[in-house]
Amino acid sequence: MRNRATLAGNIVNASPIGDLSIILLALRADLCLIKGNRRREMPISDFFKDYKKIDLEKGEIIETIEIPIPFPDSGFRYHFEKVSRRRYLDIASCNSAISIETDDRIIYDIHISAGGVAPIPLYLKETCAFLRSKEINRQNLEEALEITENEISPISDVRGSASYKTKLLINLIYAHFNHFFPALFPVESRKEKVTK
Ligand SMILES: Cc1cc2nc3c(=O)[nH]c(=O)nc-3n(C[C@H](O)[C@H](O)[C@H](O)COP(=O)(O)OP(=O)(O)OC[C@H]3O[C@@H](n4cnc5c(N)ncnc54)[C@H](O)[C@@H]3O)c2cc1C
The missing domain is CATH 3.30.465.10 (Uridine Diphospho-n-acetylenolpyruvylglucosamine Reductase; domain 3)
Incomplete structure (x- = not known):
């Protein structure tokens, strides 16, 4: 069956x-x-x-x-982002998910995954290790995103070039943080960064 x-x-x-x-x-x-x-x-x-x-x-x-069930008072949050060439019913060019445990100031635990940027669905081990126990702020996230860039190995294919997928993933991870903490990680500041 x-x-x-x-x-x-x-x-x-x-x-x-x-x-x-x-x-x-x-x-x-x-x-x-x-x-x-x-x-x-x-x-x-x-x-x-x-x-x-x-x-x-x-x-x-x-x-x-x-799937482990988070403790009710752990500050657990979860988010998923995906970009594909068509808006609906399409395989992603790049996708990413995050689970985070935080008191809105310190990251107690974090797990981020990334698709379309490696031969396998990738757990971003080094990025997560860097962010664990860190304060939630722009500088720490920017440093983490530099680690992410070195942790991935995208290839150019029908869904986009390697450099496009790298930028896409970086922006999807930023989008997770924008989703959780919009005041700390506004969309506008990332736009400036990308156009530079
Ligand atoms: C047009 C199209 C669009 C798609 N879009 C997306 C998309 O947007 N996102 C996405 O994630 N995927 C997408 N896919 C991929 C597709 O969704 C996956 O192939 C699908 O998720 C497989 O699930 P299935 O249950 O139908 O597996 P099947 O096709 O039935 O099985 C896949 C493999 O898994 C094995 N398998 C199944 N169950 C088990 C089990 N319990 N233990 C061990 N082996 C098992 C089967 O033997 C087979 O080898 C797309 C595919 C197509 C054709």
């Missing part, structure tokens, strides 16, 4: 721009894989190895996908 448009199908399809893979990376999902009586678990970030190469044996299936 085949279900269509499933979470597991989107993950195993292993497209570097799979929307659900990107969302689940930022939500720190764990995959439970089974084959016969054998069961193993891994963070979804360990599942993607290289372009369309995944840690799944022949005959093994994703049985469950577990």
